[in-house]
Each structure stands twice: as C-alpha cells, then as structure tokens.
Amino acid sequence: WIGIIVTTSTNDWVVTCSYTIPTCRKMDELGSKGLWADCVMATGLYHCKPLVDILILPGYVQACRALMIAASVLGLPAILLLLTVLPCIRMGHEPGVAKYRRAQLAGVLLI
Known part of the structure; x- marks a missing residue:
C-alpha cells in the first residue's frame, strides 16, 4: 500500500529519450513523464511542468x-x-x- 502511494506521487512513469539512456544522460536530454508533471533534465537541472489542464x-x-x-x-x-x-x-x-x-x-x- 505504501508502494502505491509512492508510485502515484513519482514523475518517473515514462522515461523519454531519443537515444540510449546512458547517451541521453551524457547529452543532458533525459526527460520523464508522470501522472502529475512532465520533467526534463538538462545541464544538471531538473525542471518539472505540472499537468494542471484536466481537459x-x-x-x-x-x-x-x-x-x-x-x-x-x-x-x-x-x-x-x-x-x-x-x-x-x-x-x-x-x-x-x-x-x-x-x-x-x-x-x-x-x-
């Protein structure tokens, strides 16, 4: 049950990358999507945009x-x-x- 709560709150449901994961980490093009936000990791910064438009x-x-x-x-x-x-x-x-x-x-x- 605690795992369900943690999983619901994380933003790592889908990892987006055009190349392999190690290549994307080196090039800082790694992104992730969750139920509540879309996140992008670029130049060491982790930026998330909340998904607020329900429609x-x-x-x-x-x-x-x-x-x-x-x-x-x-x-x-x-x-x-x-x-x-x-x-x-x-x-x-x-x-x-x-x-x-x-x-x-x-x-x-x-x-």
Missing part, C-alpha cells in the same frame, strides 16, 4: 490518476480491517461469521 490530458492518464488515488484511499481501511481479522485478535464474543465477512470485505477493498 487536455488523454483519457488513459485521467483513468490512471483516478485508479491510483482510489487504490491509495481504499488501501488503509482494508489494511485496518485485515488487522482485526488476525487469528490472535478477538473482539468480544463475536461469531466466526463476522470475522469471515470482515476478511472478505478487506479482500475486496484490496483488489
């Missing part, structure tokens, strides 16, 4: 943004539910069916 973005970028945010938001409740279903944790005198249903709900949230 101009392609549909797949908007879909990736929505899915990654949904996964980040739903991950925490799912993990908390999974912690309550561990065999070493008992919550009062609950029946086994309640624990089983919480485990199912947590599994659905994680998917």
